[in-house]
Each structure stands twice: as C-alpha cells, then as structure tokens.
Amino acid sequence: MIIDINNVSWDRGDKTILHKIDWQVRNGEHWCLLGLNGSGKTTLLNMINGYIWPTDGKMSVLGQTFGEFDLRELRKRIGWVSTSLQQKLYGSETALKIVLSGKFATIGLYDQTDEEDLNKAESLLRSLGCAALITRTYDTLSQGERQRVLIARALMASPKLLILDEPCTGLDVFAREQLLHMITAVAEQKEAPTIVYVTHHVEEILPCFSKTLLIKDGQVFAAKETADVLTSATMSEFFGVPVQIERQLGRNWLSVKGDLWN
Numbered sequence: 001m002i003i004d005i006n007n008v009s010w011d012r013g014d015k016t017i018l019h020k021i022d023w024q025v026r027n028g029e030h031w032c033l034l035g036l037n038g039s040g041k042t043t044l045l046n047m048i049n050g051y052i053w054p055t056d057g058k059m060s061v062l063g064q065t066f067g068e069f070d071l072r073e074l075r076k077r078i079g080w081v082s083t084s085l086q087q088k089l090y091g092s093e094t095a096l097k098i099v100l101s102g103k104f105a106t107i108g109l110y111d112q113t114d115e116e117d118l119n120k121a122e123s124l125l126r127s128l129g130c131a132a133l134i135t136r137t138y139d140t141l142s143q144g145e146r147q148r149v150l151i152a153r154a155l156m157a158s159p160k161l162l163i164l165d166e167p168c169t170g171l172d173v174f175a176r177e178q179l180l181h182m183i184t185a186v187a188e189q190k191e192a193p194t195i196v197y198v199t200h201h202v203e204e205i206l207p208c209f210s211k212t213l214l215i216k217d218g219q220v221f222a223a224k225e226t227a228d229v230l231t232s233a234t235m236s237e238f239f240g241v242p243v244q245i246e247r248q249l250g251r252n253w254l255s256v257k258g259d260l261w262n
C-alpha cells in the first residue's frame with residue numbers, strides 16, 4: 001500500500017480542517033485529487049509528507065506507520081512538485097544542478113555527484129523535453145519549463161510516490177497540454193512511481209488517472225474510479241451547482257449550466 005489513511009482528522013483550535021478521511025492508494029494506481037479552494041488538499045498533502053500529524057485516526061505512507069519511523073528518510077522516497085518548492089529554489093542554479101539536487105532532496109547542490117548521476121539527470125531532462133535547457137539558469141526558464149525541470153528533479157531519487165500539486169498553474173493552454181503529455185509519459189513508464197495529481201480543474205484529469213478523490217469541506221466526497229466520479233450528476237452534487245461534463249478525446253470538460261449570478 002502506498003497511502004493508507006484511516007479515519008484521520010486534523011483539528012486547529014475548535015475548527016476541524018480534515019474530518020474522518022479514509023483513502024487507500026495502492027501500488028501502480030494513479031490518482032487525481034480534486035477539490036475547490038480551501039477544501040483541504042494542501043493540508044492532506046502536508047500530512048502525507050509528515051509535516052503535520054493527524055489529531056485522530058491512523059495512517060501509513062509507503063508502508064511506514066506514522067510515529068514509528070524517520071520522516072526525513074520517508075520524504076526522500078516521495079517526489080513533491082509544488083509552487084512553494086519552486087519559490088525556494090535558487091534562480092542562479094542551472095537546470096542540471098537543480099535536477100541533480102533531487103537525489104539528495106536538498107535545495108541547492110552540496111553533495112558529491114558521479115557520472116551515473118549526471119547521466120541520469122541529463123536523460124531525465126531529455127525525456128521531459130528539456131535537453132536544450134541543461135545549462136540554462138533556473139531564473140531564465142518559463143513557467144512551463146520550470147515545472148518540467150521540477151518533475152525531472154523529483155524523479156531523480158526514483159521515488160515510489162510522485163505528488164504533483166497543481167503543476168499547470170500559470171501555464172497557457174499549449175504549455176499545459178505539453179506538460180500533461182509529459183506527465184502521461186511518466187505515468188506510462190515501466191516502474192513508474194504512483195502519481196497523485198492535485199488540481200481544481202476537471203479537464204486536467206488525464207486518462208492515466210484511473211482513480212479520483214473528491215474532497216469537499218475537509219471530507220471525502222468520493223474516492224473511486226474516475227469514470228464513476230466524472231458524471232454530470234456527481235459533479236453537480238459535488239460543486240453544489242448544475243454542471244455538465246462532456247467527454248472528448250479521452251478527457252472530460254466541465255461547463256456550468258445556466259447563469260449562476262442571476
């Protein structure tokens with residue numbers, strides 16, 4: 001089991017941010033985690049990475065039960081791509097160095113690397129369409145290029161779990177489609193990590209994400225096959241407004257029905 005969350009809650013003061021969450025992610029599955037702003041997605045990810053602990057309930061990640069292991073070791077086995085990581089990296093470092101630092105899960109490269117590391121980093125950059133960026137400094141890269149470099153960095157440590165937290169934020173439609181194409185390629189690799197893809201947008205749910213967790217007001221609204229979740233009826237109930245889901249080219253597109261503000 002990659003993620004095993006049983007009846008987990010997280011309270012802050014008198015507010016319950018996560019309420020009795022149950023979620024099981026098995027090896028080889030790829031999940032999409034979908035919820036509106038403030039629904040609890042980041043809180044749940046912070047818990048999976050061991051930055052916060054459940055107030056109640058039990059959970060294990062990569063077979064390690066919380067409270068019984070070294071969190072720093074666990075974090076090395078989880079690749080996490082997020083906007084907050086992007087802001088922490090040093091702009092003057094080359095794309096290659098940023099990818100190499102992924103082996104040690106450090107911001108900046110301080111450890112010795114060998115030829116094998118170099119070959120792996122270059123090959124990851126190539127496979128993510130970044131061959132021309134190897135010597136470019138991070139601050140000169142576009143948002144789409146940065147996200148691809150960060151995915152290469154996350155893959156450098158051969159993680160068992162890859163968390164992509166809203167990777168398409170700030171991308172134009174073509175950069176978004178290019179990134180989604182690369183993510184599909186990562187998911188289809190032999191020995192691919194289990195992917196958890198976090199988003200607000202239904203259209204980003206790729207066919208490779210066969211399972212979807214809907215989170216609303218800190219609670220699991222649904223956790224099942226994507227095809228069963230992405231229906232007009234379920235999504236209208238989830239969002240609390242009438243929406244229509246249309247399937248096109250294996251993806252789902254959402255439109256709001258009627259004028260909500262009149």
Ligand SMILES: Nc1ncnc2c1ncn2[C@@H]1O[C@H](COP(=O)(O)OP(=O)(O)OP(=O)(O)O)[C@@H](O)[C@H]1O
Pocket residue numbers: 012017035036037038039040041042043044
């Ligand atoms: N440390 C905290 N103390 C108090 N409230 C918190 C804390 N962390 C999160 N919250 C609240 O918990 C709720 C869920 O926040 P969270 O950041 O997990 O949502 P999210 O789904 O990631 O939202 P977004 O899509 O906007 O990033 C929000 O109402 C937020 O204000």
